[in-house]
Amino acid sequence: MDKLSTHLLEKARTYEQSTRISVPAYDTLFAVAQAYFRSHLGEQEASLLVVGAGGGNELSAWGPTNPLWTFTGIDPAEEMLQIAQHKAVQLELESRVRLLQGTIESLPQTTPKFDAASCILVLHFIVDRQEKLHLLQNIHDQLKPGKPFVLACAYGDRESDELQDRIKIWQSVFLDAGYTKEKVENMGKVIMNISFISDQEIQQLLSEAGFKNITRFFSSGLFAGWMSHA
Ligand SMILES: C[S@@+](CC[C@H](N)C(=O)[O-])C[C@H]1O[C@@H](n2cnc3c(N)ncnc32)[C@H](O)[C@@H]1O
Structure with missing residues (x-):
């Protein structure tokens, strides 16, 4: 195992753990999304577009259980994509997985429209409203009419006490998981x-x-x- 692999494997392990603390019921999110896709796609071949595929969790959650699905994953982060690729190899999914570094604009013009799409834990990293809209419009344009889309992201009214309360709970979950008070206070900022x-x-x-x-x-x-249809 070379140095890069060790570094990436450690990064992958940390990502797996911290995401599940940050998003309680993270695996349930994927299970329900899968059920939603299946209810529309049935037991047939289907092409899925995974926006923000870094880390490869969509691949591990939906790949082995849906042998007729193929995946096109897009992500600008090279290291995260390497982790996704590693997962695809480990799970013997390579023949059904295509990973592209970049944003949705990087998809070749000739790419056929997709049967389903997901964008999980990405939208809150895009600050500008127009850019968020642009991303969602692009995803819509890549889907066949009526096909299912799953979006998941952080939400809340920045100025509200309600969001502040949820942030305190989020911090408390990290404390319960063994993170230090100092680290958790910093994460709150x-x-x-x-x-x-x-x-x-x-x-x-x-x-x-x-x-x-x-x-x-x-x-x-x-x-x-949120689930919706193109
Ligand atoms: C928190 S990770 C979520 C990864 C995966 N969806 C999951 O749930 O494990 C967010 C990912 O979104 C990617 N990302 C950020 N901006 C993006 C964009 N405009 N288009 C696609 N992916 C983006 C990041 O590089 C990162 O890999």
Whole structure:
């Protein structure tokens, strides 16, 4: 095992652990998203677009259990994609997985439209409202009409006591997991750097991007998930 692999494996392990503390019921989010996709796609071949595929959790959650699904994953972060690729190899999914470094604009023009798409834990890293909308519009454009889309991200009205309460709970979960008080206090400041917008604003963005039948199906701490159709 070379040095880079050791570094990446450690990064992957830390990501796996910390994400599950940060998003309680993280695995349930993937299980329900899978059930939603299956209810629309049935037991047939389907192409999935995974926006923000770094880390490879969509691949490990949905790949082995859906042998007729193929995955196109996009992510700008090279290291995160390397982790995803490693997972695809370990799970023997390589023949059904294509990973591209970049944003959704990097998809070749000739790419056929997809049967389903996900964008999990990405939108809150994009600060500008127009850029968020642009990403959602691009995802909509990449889907066949009526096909399912799952969005999950942090949500909340930045100025509200309600969000501050949820941040305190989020910090408390990290304390319970053994993180030090100092580290957790610092994380409380850092988390405010992500782009919180309210549930209503997120649903409005999805609607403006062209999605229909928007339903919030998941909520856990700072994060929520919405299902919708192109
Ligand atoms: C918290 S990780 C989530 C990864 C994966 N979806 C999961 O749930 O494990 C966020 C990922 O989004 C990627 N990302 C950030 N901006 C993006 C964009 N505009 N398009 C696609 N991916 C993006 C980051 O590089 C990172 O790998």
